[in-house]
Amino acid sequence: MLKGIARHRPDGMTAFLIIWIGQFVSLLGTAMTRFALTIWAFQETGQATTLALVGFFSFAPTLIFSPLAGALVDRWNRKLMMILSDLAAGLSTGVLLLLYATGRLEIWHLYVAGAFASAFESFQFPAFSAAMSLMVPKSQYGRANGLVSLADSATTIAAPVLAGMLLVVVGIGGVMMLDVVTFVIAVTAVLVVAVPQPKRSLEGAAAAGGLWKESLYGFRYIVERKSLLGVQLTFTISNFSIPLALS
Secondary structure: OHHHHHHOOOOHHHHHHHHHHHHHHHHHHHHHHHHHHHHHHHHHHOOHHHHHHHHHHHHHHHHHHHHHHHHHHHHOOHHHHHHHHHHHHHHHHHHHHHHHHOOOOOHHHHHHHHHHHHHHHHHHHHHHHHHHHHHOOHHHHHHHHHHHHHHHHHHHHHHHHHHHHHHHHOHHHHHHHHHHHHHHHHHHHHHOOOOOOOOOOHHHHHHOOOHHHHHHHHHHHHHOOHHHHHHHHHHHHHHHHHHHHHO
């Protein structure tokens, strides 16, 4: 019976849409929680430095582990990596919710929880994007990438608005509880679909070796292809300069 269920799991574009919906809901919940906790941190301290540190610990581990994440995702099961990333983020929010409900939440808790969740998030996008290229037909790549960009942009716009309204209605605890629910939805979405594992390509065989060798191969692959390097530099400059202009 279990084999029959596994064979009838959604795949292809349908599977991608199911995962995308789960990830979109999860991203929205995470962004709302971060906004709500940012407001709480500022109310508690009244210092902009605190907000900067919350952001630093929430994103620095992703930056540090990302070069290794791609190589590890290629070695491990991508479906499992997506599930673990969502579970880690959900656990982080759940602990913060418990501390807040018991009146024990402190600023340094935000630093630790943010760093913990961020470390696992560094595996989330590589696993999702790598799985997407195998799940979706090439004719649907543009549509799939558009949906991923839509989820990211819509979350950035909608999360502060929704979080602001929910803070008035249910408070910070309610926002975090809703976030935990979104993680359950995201994990369930990944569990019910088929996520294929790739066959080793010629490039993968050339990069095979130790973890550091495989990680550095990605940088070498980009540098050796000038057009790809130009695209990467364009995105890097844009992502670095736009937040400075908005701050």
